Each structure stands twice: as structure tokens, then as C-alpha cells.
Amino acid sequence: xxxxxxxxxxxxxxxxxxxxxxxxxxxxxxxxxxxxxxxxxxxxxxxxxxxxxxxxxxxxxxxxxxxxxxxxxxxxxxxxxxxxxxxxxxxxxxxxxxxxxxxxxxxxxxxxxxxxxxxxxxxxxxxxxxxxxxxxxxxxxxxxxxxxxxxxxxxxxxxxxxxxxxxxxxxxxxxxxxxxxxxxxxxxxxxxxxxxxxxxxxxxxxxxxxxxxxxxxxxxxxx
Numbered sequence: 001x002x003x004x005x006x007x008x009x010x011x012x013x014x015x016x017x018x019x020x021x022x023x024x025x026x027x028x029x030x031x032x033x034x035x036x037x038x039x040x041x042x043x044x045x046x047x048x049x050x051x052x053x054x055x056x057x058x059x060x061x062x063x064x065x066x067x068x069x070x071x072x073x074x075x076x077x078x079x080x081x082x083x084x085x086x087x088x089x090x091x092x093x094x095x096x097x098x099x100x101x102x103x104x105x106x107x108x109x110x111x112x113x114x115x116x117x118x119x120x121x122x123x124x125x126x127x128x129x130x131x132x133x134x135x136x137x138x139x140x141x142x143x144x145x146x147x148x149x150x151x152x153x154x155x156x157x158x159x160x161x162x163x164x165x166x167x168x169x170x171x172x173x174x175x176x177x178x179x180x181x182x183x184x185x186x187x188x189x190x191x192x193x194x195x196x197x198x199x200x201x202x203x204x205x206x207x208x209x210x211x212x213x214x215x216x217x218x219x220x221x222x223x
Contacts, residue, residue, distance in 0.1 A: 001046040001116060002026040006036045006062070007078065008054050012101075016049070019105050025112075033057030040066065041167060044174045045073055047112060052079035052090070060093055067094035070164075074115045076108075128163045131209040131223040133202070135159050144205025151201060154179065158194055159201075162211070162221050171218040195219060 003020060007013040008031045020027045030039050033054035040048070040062075048066075052059040063075055074096045079086070082100035090098050097111050128135045134143045140156040141148050151159060157179045162170065172191060179194075180186045199211050212222045 002028070002044070003047045003049060003112075004028050004030065004036075004039055004043070004045045005049045006030045006033070006039075006054065006059065007049070007051045008032065009051070016105070016108070019109075023109060031055075033059065033062060036062050037065070040071070040073075044165065044168065044170065044178070047116065048073055048075045049078055049108075050075050050095075052077060052081050052086075060090065063090070063093050063095060076111060076115065078103075078108075128160065130163045130166050130221060131207065133163075133205065133207045133209050135163055142201055142205055144202065144207035144209075146206030147204070149201055149204055152197075154194060155197055155201065158198060162198075162219070166221040169214050169217055169220045173218075175218060 003025050005013060005017055005027055013029055013031060017027045017029050028039060030036050034056035050059045050063060076097040076099060077090045077095045078099050080101045087098045096115055099108060126138050132145050137156060137160045140151045142151055161178050172188060176186060176191055195211055202209050208223060210222050212220045214220060
């Protein structure tokens with residue numbers, strides 16, 4: 001599981017990152033609110049640990065922008081603001097949990113396990129658009145300039161995820177985890193096969209959208 005830790009207190013950031021990595025998580029760290037948006041848009045995270053009081057852009061603003069964009073990544077607030085009103089404000093803004101400093105790492109670890117046990121729901125917009133295509137994730141129908149076609153369930157899940165994250169390069173492992181599931185026993189060659197199917201589908205509906213291969217990393221939709 002990949003975690004983004006946004007915390008400006010250097011000692012705490014280092015300590016939490018070290019302990020999380022020792023627990024088996026992949027961790028990226030960010031100490032500035034202005035940089036947080038870059039990390040969020042450039043990578044796919046399973047969980048965000050977010051401090052409220054950050055330089056340049058505060059955590060509440062970051063969270064509100066995240067939720068306004070349709071991003072449902074779980075967020076745990078880590079903050080010294082422990083008043084009831086602060087907790088209500090954070091939770092109503094879209095936080096999944098709220099942990100007041102100082103806290104024991106064991107409590108944070110337990111809360112992470114609790115949140116990640118919940119089934120992850122992708123946002124369903126019914127109709128997704130990118131370039132000259134639209135995709136209905138209710139009917140599994142892809143529509144381009146010339147025609148429409150019905151996608152299989154797995155093709156649809158892959159198309160859905162790639163359209164929703166079209167601004168990012170999607171690593172192979174991320175696609176396998178998000179589309180097939182973290183515990184699925186699937187060979188990487190299956191992903192290549194489905195990318196080939198998606199390319200054929202795009203061509204069949206007359207679209208100019210391409211699936212770009214980023215050598216050594218993964219794939220990205222481009223116009």
C-alpha cells in the first residue's frame with residue numbers, strides 16, 4: 001500500500017515515515033502544502049496522512065480541493081487542533097478519520113488498518129469524458145466520433161480508471177492493483193493483453209485518444 005504523508009514538522013515526519021516503512025508500507029513525504037497538490041496529481045495513493053497546519057496551503061484547503069475534484073482517496077487528519085469544532089470541520093470537509101497530536105504510532109497503525117479494510121469505492125459519474133470519447137460506466141459503452149461499442153467488465157474497469165486518472169502516468173503495479181485487486185493472482189501479461197484490447201476499441205470508435213506506453217513505468221492516456 002502506498003501512503004502520502006504531508007507533515008511539516010521534520011522530526012515527526014521522519015519518525016512516522018520510518019515506522020510506516022518498517023510496517024511494510026511505501027511512503028512518500030511532503031512538508032509543504034503548496035507541494036502537496038503536485039504529489040497528489042502525479043501519483044496514485046491508497047491513503048493520505050494530512051497535517052492541518054502547513055506552510056503556504058493549509059490541510060483543510062488541500063482536502064476540500066481533493067474532494068471537489070472527485071478524489072475519494074482516504075484521508076486521516078493528523079493535527080494539534082483537538083477541539084470538537086475542529087474535528088467536526090475536518091470530518092465534514094471529507095476526512096475519513098481525525099487523530100490529535102501527540103499520538104502513539106500504534107493507534108495510527110490501527111486506524112490505517114481500519115480504513116484500508118473498508119471496500120474502496122470509485123466515484124461513479126455515469127458518463128466519463130476524455131478527448132473525443134465518452135464512457136458510460138453504467139452500461140459499459142464507449143463512444144467515439146464514428147460509433148459506439150460495449151466493453152467487457154474488465155475492459156470497462158480499466159477504461160474507467162484510466163480516464164479518471166488521465167493526467168497521470170499509471171504504473172503497471174497500480175493498474176494491476178486497482179483493476180484486478182490487491183490480492184488477485186494475475187500475470188502482468190494480462191495487463192498488456194487488455195491494453196491491446198483497449199487500443200483496438202479506441203480505434204474501432206474512430207477516436208484520436210491513444211494509450212501511451214511509458215517504458216519501464218506503465219501507461220497513460222493521451223490525445
